[in-house]
Amino acid sequence: MRILYLHQYFATPQSKGGTRSYEFARRLVAGGHSVTMVTSSAKFAPHELSPRQVITRTNYEGIELAILHVPYSNRMSFPARIRAFATFAARAAQEVLRHDADLVFATSTPLTIALPAMLTKYRRRIPMVFEVRDLWPELPIAVGALRNPAAVLAARSLERAAYRASDHIVALSPGMAEGVIKCGIAPERVTVIPNSCDLDLFAVPRERGAAMRAQVPGLAADAPLIVYTGTFGLINGVRYLVDVAAELAQIRPDARIVLIGTGAEREQVIVHAHDRAVLGRNLFVWEPLSKAQMPDLLAAADVATSLFVPIPAMWHNSANKFFDALAAGRPIAINYGGWQADLLREYGAGLVLPPDNPTAAAHELAAFVHDRDGLQRAGAAAQHLARSHFARDLMAERLEAVFRQVVTPRELQAVHRS
Numbered sequence: 001m002r003i004l005y006l007h008q009y010f011a012t013p014q015s016k017g018g019t020r021s022y023e024f025a026r027r028l029v030a031g032g033h034s035v036t037m038v039t040s041s042a043k044f045a046p047h048e049l050s051p052r053q054v055i056t057r058t059n060y061e062g063i064e065l066a067i068l069h070v071p072y073s074n075r076m077s078f079p080a081r082i083r084a085f086a087t088f089a090a091r092a093a094q095e096v097l098r099h100d101a102d103l104v105f106a107t108s109t110p111l112t113i114a115l116p117a118m119l120t121k122y123r124r125r126i127p128m129v130f131e132v133r134d135l136w137p138e139l140p141i142a143v144g145a146l147r148n149p150a151a152v153l154a155a156r157s158l159e160r161a162a163y164r165a166s167d168h169i170v171a172l173s174p175g176m177a178e179g180v181i182k183c184g185i186a187p188e189r190v191t192v193i194p195n196s197c198d199l200d201l202f203a204v205p206r207e208r209g210a211a212m213r214a215q216v217p218g219l220a221a222d223a224p225l226i227v228y229t230g231t232f233g234l235i236n237g238v239r240y241l242v243d244v245a246a247e248l249a250q251i252r253p254d255a256r257i258v259l260i261g262t263g264a265e266r267e268q269v270i271v272h273a274h275d276r277a278v279l280g281r282n283l284f285v286w287e288p289l290s291k292a293q294m295p296d297l298l299a300a301a302d303v304a305t306s307l308f309v310p311i312p313a314m315w316h317n318s319a320n321k322f323f324d325a326l327a328a329g330r331p332i333a334i335n336y337g338g339w340q341a342d343l344l345r346e347y348g349a350g351l352v353l354p355p356d357n358p359t360a361a362a363h364e365l366a367a368f369v370h371d372r373d374g375l376q377r378a379g380a381a382a383q384h385l386a387r388s389h390f391a392r393d394l395m396a397e398r399l400e401a402v403f404r405q406v407v408t409p410r411e412l413q414a415v416h417r418s
Contacts, residue, residue: 001407002034004101004120006113008072008088010039012060013201016262016288017043018320020195021107022063027396029062036064036099038116040088042072055095066095074231074263078140085110092116097123103407107131107170111155114162121165127406130166131193135179135316139235142313159183167406170399174339175316191402195318196395197327197386202295209299216256216284216300223254224369226333227301229294230321232263237309239265239272240335240358245283246276247362253282255369260286260297298328302369303350306334310355315339323390329383331375333365349381 005025011017025035041049041056044067050056056067070088072081089112096104096116103126106117114130121128137155140146146155163169163183169190171177177190213219232238238259245257259269266285273279289297298304304325308314315338322340325332332350334340344350351368353361369375 001102001403002100003028003036003403004096004099004104005035005037006039006092006096006104006106006117007037008040008070008085008092008110008113009042010037010065011043011291013292014290015043016290018195019198019291020320023196023198023392024396024399025063026061027393028400031400033400034064035062036066036101038066038068038092038095040068040070040072040084042070054091066098068092068095074233078146081110085112089113089115093119096120100124101126103127103129103403105129105131105403107133109134109136111136111158111162114158114165118162118165127167128165129168129170129402129406130162131170131172132176132180133172133318135176135313138179138313142311168402170402172318173316176318179316191398193395193398193402194390195320195323196392197323197390198392199327199386201291202298202324202327202329204295204299206299208296209301212296212300216258217280218282219256220254223256224252224302225300226255226257226303226305226365226369227260227297228258228305228307228321229260229289229297229324230306230319232259232261232266232269234264235309235311235314236263236265236307237335238269238307240307240355240361241305242269242273242276242278242283243358244362244365245273245278247359248366249278249282251362252366252369255282255366257283258286258297259283260289262288294324295328298325298330301328301330302375303365304328304330304332306332306336306340308336310336312337315341323386326382326386326390329379329386331368331378331382333361333368335361343385347381347385349378349385 007021010021011019012022013019028035054069058065068091072084093116104117104120106113117128137146160183163185169180170193171180172194174192177192180190181187228241241257248255270285273283306319306322315336333353335353335355341352
């Protein structure tokens with residue numbers, strides 16, 4: 001198949017961001033398919049882009065990249081983000097018509113990625129598969145970022161149009177699939193393919209983890225290390241771990257917490273850590289790491305974390321950090337409910353902490369890391385989940401099966417003859 005893959009935030013392992021699209025695309029290429037990725041410059045360094053151009057065309061490990069020079073950062077205000085979404089959608093609409101394809105595959109967010117995908121479907125008369133990474137516009141409405149009634153109506157209309165236009169929809173969690181089905185989409189047109197575990201990438205020697213631990217000030221060889229890796233955004237509520245650290249300083253002073261990432265609330269988190277007298281004491285804030293560096297960090301950690309503010313809409317998330325921890329065989333502590341909480345409880349792969357009580361959470365964490373045998377059992381359970389349920393190869397095979405389902409051999413022959 002010739003696959004036109006649309007993802008505004010495509011990232012390589014050298015980038016700072018999730019690599020789901022890269023991992024799927026390279027497997028599709030290895031399987032004999034042709035993949036053209038239309039993306040933005042958001043995850044690329046300036047030296048990777050063609051100077052004085054509005055688009056960079058290059059090949060990365062067999063994936064043809066069309067990189068539209070549209071800057072984006074999660075530090076942007078919500079109106080600035082909307083402008084970036086619209087700009088990319090408009091430029092991508094021009095770019096997609098340059099390419100012949102048997103299938104267009106668009107992955108959100110943002111929801112506006114559906115616009116160039118629908119244009120491709122109708123102009124090229126080819127099947128469209130749409131991937132739902134977040135339930136838009138439910139999420140921005142829930143956090144108060146989308147309030148204007150006209151904007152809400154427009155977003156809901158685009159959501160339904162994207163679902164109706166899609167020959168098949170990929171959802172990243174059971175809750176997201178339910179949200180799609182509630183919009184009137186037949187269940188047989190929806191497949192759940194969660195974020196995945198890169199098992200080979202996270203199988204690193206202990207020495208690499210030890211070298212990373214040596215960079216944490218005051219961390220003894222047998223002391224617990226708790227890490228957060230990801231966005232410091234409004235919905236993440238990373239201040240929660242600052243309050244946990246303040247209590248841990250009293251009850252488990254040898255423990256260290258390292259927060260790694262960037263985002264709109266990073267400076268506020270640093271200020272809060274300073275005010276609570278934990279910054280540089282038992283809590284440290286580091287710059288983002290690339291995906292290629294993440295295995296070393298998780299090899300160093302005793303517990304990984306995934307956080308969200310207490311909004312039930314976030315319970316359907318499929319955060320990369322959760323699956324990276326599974327791949328590394330590390331216990332995970334989360335502070336929200338939903339399907340991931342159910343997994344941790346069922347398999348014993350981590351902790352579900354109280355979202356509204358950091359003090360109680362600190363005591364649960366302290367008891368958890370004190371039980372070294374229990375930590376090992378939880379880590380083994382995490383890796384079992386990674387291998388049996390969420391291995392990247394398994395998920396890539398599921399995605400390819402979706403593509404084969406919507407692109408029949410007869411359609412392929414007709415397209416290639418034309």
